[in-house]
Amino acid sequence: MGYQGKLEFVVSTDKGMLRPNNEDAILTDIETGLVIVADGMGGYKAGEIASGIAIEIIQGFIASGLKETRKQHGISDSGYSHESVLLRNAIMRANEVIHDTAKSQPQCEGMGTTIVAALFYNNRVSIAHVGDSRVYRLRHGYFEQITTDHSLSQELVARGFYTMEEARQSLNKNLVTRALGIEPMVQVDLLEDVARPGDIYLFCSDGLHDMVLEPDIHLTVDTFSDNLETAAQQLVKMANDNGGRDNISVVLAKPLTSFENEEKGFFERFSDWFS
Numbered sequence: 001m002g003y004q005g006k007l008e009f010v011v012s013t014d015k016g017m018l019r020p021n022n023e024d025a026i027l028t029d030i031e032t033g034l035v036i037v038a039d040g041m042g043g044y045k046a047g048e049i050a051s052g053i054a055i056e057i058i059q060g061f062i063a064s065g066l067k068e069t070r071k072q073h074g075i076s077d078s079g080y081s082h083e084s085v086l087l088r089n090a091i092m093r094a095n096e097v098i099h100d101t102a103k104s105q106p107q108c109e110g111m112g113t114t115i116v117a118a119l120f121y122n123n124r125v126s127i128a129h130v131g132d133s134r135v136y137r138l139r140h141g142y143f144e145q146i147t148t149d150h151s152l153s154q155e156l157v158a159r160g161f162y163t164m165e166e167a168r169q170s171l172n173k174n175l176v177t178r179a180l181g182i183e184p185m186v187q188v189d190l191l192e193d194v195a196r197p198g199d200i201y202l203f204c205s206d207g208l209h210d211m212v213l214e215p216d217i218h219l220t221v222d223t224f225s226d227n228l229e230t231a232a233q234q235l236v237k238m239a240n241d242n243g244g245r246d247n248i249s250v251v252l253a254k255p256l257t258s259f260e261n262e263e264k265g266f267f268e269r270f271s272d273w274f275s
Contacts, residue, residue, distance in 0.1 A: 002031045006259040007120055009035065010252045012232035016207055017244030023047030024205050024249040025055045025113075033120035033259075034062050037133050037249050039205040041179065042111030046102075050113040050181050053101065054094045058117060061090035070121075070261055080190055084126035087119050088188045091128055091180070098181030112181035116147065116203055118253070122261050125195045125253075128188050131176045134209055136202040136217065137193070138225065143218035146191065150178035200225060201253040204235075207246035211239040221252070228252045 009028035015021060023040035025048065038054040040047030065086050072082040080088075094115070102108045114131025127135055132149040152175040180186060195201075200221055209217070216238065224231035232250045239248045 003033050003120065003259050004030055006255070006257050007033060008228060008252075008254045008256055010228040010232045011250065012236045013249040014236045014240065014244075014247070016247050017240055019247055021045065021048065022247045023051060024207070024247040025051035026249050026251055027055045027059060028251060028253075029059065029062075032062055032066055034059065034117070035120075035201075035203055035251050035253055036115065036117045037203045037205055037251055038113045038115050038180075039131065039133050039207070039247070039249070040111070040113040042102075042108065046108045046111035047113065049101070049108055050098050050111040053098050054091075054113050054115055054180055057094040057097050058087075058090040058115075061093055062086060062119065065090075081124070081126060081192060083119050083121050083124075084128070084190050084192055087117055087126050087128045088190055091115055091117060091130065091188050092186060095130075095180040095186040096184070099184055102181055112179040114150075114176060114179055114205070118201065118203065120195060120253070120255070120259065123195055123255075123258055125193050125201065127191050127193070130178045130180055130186055130188055133203070133205050136204075136214075136221075138200040138202070138218070138221050139196065139198075141222065143214075143221065145214070146193070148189070149176075150189075151176050195255045195259075197255050197257050199255055200228070202235075203251040203253070205247060205249040207244075207248035208235060208239050208250055210246065211242040211244065211248070228254060 025038045027036040038051035040051030069082045069086045076082050076085050102111050114133045116129040116133040118127045129147050132151045135147045137146050235250050236248050
């Protein structure tokens with residue numbers, strides 16, 4: 001069906017100030033409502049192979065499965081929407097392909113990638129992630145991180161060993177506890193949100209949130225909320241100005257108006273009344 005005029009997607013990516021190449025991969029598809037940010041890791045150029053595989057597999061999986069998924073109204077047996085299940089399965093398939101490639105190609109041994117992906121549909125968004133690439137949401141001036149990092153520093157905060165500020169200064173902050181391609185199977189975290197016109201969702205790799213404080217990210221997105229191109233470019237510039245120690249990728253997504261699917265059924269309409 002396509003979401004032109006209903007959703008706005010803006011992207012910006014940069015290799016940063018220290019890295020020789022950009023191992024991040026990003027994708028937006030206004031036709032399907034898909035957003036992906038993948039932050040690759042591994043040996044020489046293997047990280048960008050892993051993130052590239054993730055983008056390609058997920059996009060193809062979503063494109064081939066979305067039409068059938070939209071015919072299935074309500075929620076799946078898992079308690080999530082069918083779109084969420086499709087997104088999770090796409091990421092799990094990408095994990096299998098990356099893992100198999102790493103095992104069969106010596107130059108790709110040990111490669112992997114973090115992933116954060118979203119699918120917008122029926123005035124909703126399903127978000128799936130593995131690793132420490134993040135999603136933030138700005139709604140009515142309130143800015144918050146809505147994903148939880150799969151990282152050692154986040155686990156130590158959760159256990160009470162660090163405060164968030166202490167974790168930020170930790171030498172272990174870049175050690176992820178989950179990534180695509182490392183193991184044959186991967187646990188994918190899912191969350192679902194009602195996407196309201198005027199909301200802004202920020203998807204980013206750790207090259208942004210490791211280099212720019214959250215209040216500064218908030219101020220930038222809020223200040224340029226009517227000009228997402230400028231907001232995205234400014235966020236990347238701020239990360240580079242602060243040292244740019246890693247690749248930096250940013251996607252900003254903004255619902256402009258209602259974007260109900262034509263196939264939407266009674267259950268979705270009913271649940272909207274109480275959202």
